[in-house]
Amino acid sequence: MKDYKDTRKHKESKPVVAICYDFDKTLTPDNMQEQGYIQAVGYENSSEFWNESNTLAENNDMDQNLAYMYKMRTMARGIMLFTKETLKEKGKDITFFPGVVEWFDRIRRYGISHEVIVEHYIISSGLKEMIEGTKVADEFEKIYASSFYYDEKGVAVWPAQVVNYTNKTQFLFRIEKGTLNINDPSVNESFDPDKVRVPFRNFIYIGDSDTDIPCMKLVTSNGGHSIAVYNPTTGDKTQAYKMMREGRIKYYAPADYSEGKELDEIVKSIIDRTAANEKLERIFSDKIKEQRSADENQSKEDRAKAEMILALENSRNFATTHSVIAQLKSVADWSQAESDELFRIGAENSQVKGVLRDYDVKKFYQKLLGKAKCLNDNAKQVKDIIEGTLS
């Protein structure tokens, strides 16, 4: 079995913000197949192609994406060689929403200036090969999309991957854990929260339609940020309002990726917040580690004694003070430092000082005084109060 270690990403010292994009109608105004391919295989109207493809799916209980992949392959017969190169070539015709081409590098650099690593990922039901033909293909850490298996002549013969709206979510877990290879089984391993490379709170998911809802919901419900985009030309926000109403997203904006536009501002604000938040998370994690290691270096008995001394210090009424004294009396030995602390409380804490002559408290401190090798100022003061030479 292949070892996927080399393909895994591990946690860095800087936090990572993973921006995951749907492709069709999120980065590009139309479905990718409608931007040259469908016309090239003889359809005047792309809706005819989709009708046929969806009918094929319905009539055969077939996945809609597998149906369009089958349809693309069969319709190419006699017209073009259905190869990876052909699909890549068709990808070159894909146009993008305003600002998309410059967006990725600009946001990556914004992250660097805020001590945050920004990574871009595609999670699309469209075709990987076509996305790989676009001019933004190199901007992504990974493109998760449907793809074909090609024979020795480079001709597509079988689906290799099919990404539909429900299995889209698995890629979020791959990105979260850094197990990016599609066949890496360690995506199912349990990771210590400390070792998770991209916690969900650092995810941004950008999409446009119902097919993005499972991903958006997963990201939003785990503290991340889902954004719906709508076509800036039509300005139709119906879908965005629906997703907002249903709690799928936190933000929506026109799909204009240019500098200074609303989407740019939202994403930069999320990066700002992540930078500050992750600083606090690191402090929290260090404190937890310190406390755990302190616990490991202290016996259960010593911790119980330290907690009893703290309870005495914090006692705010006589009933509590007497009840803590009853617990303290059960301890046979006190270290020098513990004993010093108990004398300090007796001498300085007004609550304890006020009941030093009560029978049980007096007995406890008399025993402690009897065991002390030498008396410091606090111990002497406690002794004087108990003996009535000082009040």
Ligand SMILES: [Mg+2]
């Ligand atoms: Mg879409």
